[in-house]
Amino acid sequence: MLALAVTGGAIAIAIGAHRPATAQSDAVTIYRCTDDQGRLTLRDTPCRSGQQQEAREMQRPQDPPPRPDPQPVATTVVAPPPAPTRFVVVTPPRPLYECVTPDGDVYTSDTDEGDPRWVPLWTIGYPVVVGERPGHRVGAPRPRPQGERPRAPDRWPHHGAVVYPGVGTWVRDVCHPLPQAEVCDRLREERAGIASRYNSALQSARRVINTERRRLDARLANDCGG
Template identity: 50%
Template sequence: MRVVAALVACLSPLFAVAAQVPPAPAKPATTVTVYRCTSATGKVSLQDAPCAAGQAQQARQMQRPVDAPARPVPSSPVPPPAAVAVPPARDVVYLAPPRPLYECVTPDGERYTSDDGRGNPRWVPLWTLGIPVARRPMPGGGIGSPAPPSHPAPPPRDRLRPLVGGGGTWVRDDCAILPPAEACARLRDRRAVLRTRFFNAQEKERDALRTEERALNARLDNDCGGR
């Protein structure tokens, strides 16, 4: 009896606490009964309660609809990074330095152009350059052909080397560089002359004229900014 009394004394507080705890809410049924009712006039209705008296009744167990889970609220979209404007690529054209054009003058005043500034060579006697010419005495006291000087004077600058044993030397016409605008005008004039000659030229000469005109066009594009 004492043991039973002790057990009752120990379990009494537990029963008291259990009585104070509210029961857990019952889970809703996963199925539902749907009633199909047909009246005497043939009208059909569906309802979740039994049919009224006098109506034909059909009951069917169906899956209870379940609400769809709440859709997550979309967070504010992160804006894409701003596109960096890339400048369009530019064509780079490397041009060669303009080539100079020279105008040369002959002793007769005739003018022509040269690409290298070296005029046409011509043969002139030494005495025309102010170089003294010695003559060898002939037998009997006469004067014969001039004797070559033992120490000839050096030829002027930009002149060709004198021929050994001759009475003259090669010299070149004087040349001066043309301004860029005048040089371009002379190149276009030269191309116009080539085109005029082209119509009356033979086929072999036409090939040479075409080659020369292509070279002129390329030089005009590079040196003069266009044709």
């Protein structure tokens, strides 16, 4: 029940139980009651006996409609720029060959072609024609070879005769490739040998050693992982 009392300009509000008949209606009747002393009361039920009554229809207060759920704010997703393409150039390991000379000496080479040497054909089973060379003087000095590359010997003795120049051929030492693990071990041994020679080397020799050291370091890093 709703009751309002007006006394000296102040309004007192009393809230009571609503009648079931008006609880289901959207409109409500407000009764304006004035007693014999002039006091004003507002009620939702008829005035008491002996009070002056004035009734008014009013809209029943209603709760506001529920607020809609906030809509998600549309955001623009900017895709990150694509990662730059990286090109990695991998150089395959370089082979290392072990070569053997006819005397049994062993050395290593970066190619499968061993050191060249000139041999007469008769040493490899070919027949040759021998005889005295015209103008040959016994005891004459041997001509000096030209250039740094080995060349065919000037003459080969054969029971007092000589083989005519050119009766021979170039042959190379036999070489075979080493396993990669063996290649890395050989390179590390060579690197350690260079380091041990550095302290006792002259200044001019140290420059050569530094160049060789850088070459070995680069090859170890590429072919052996450091």
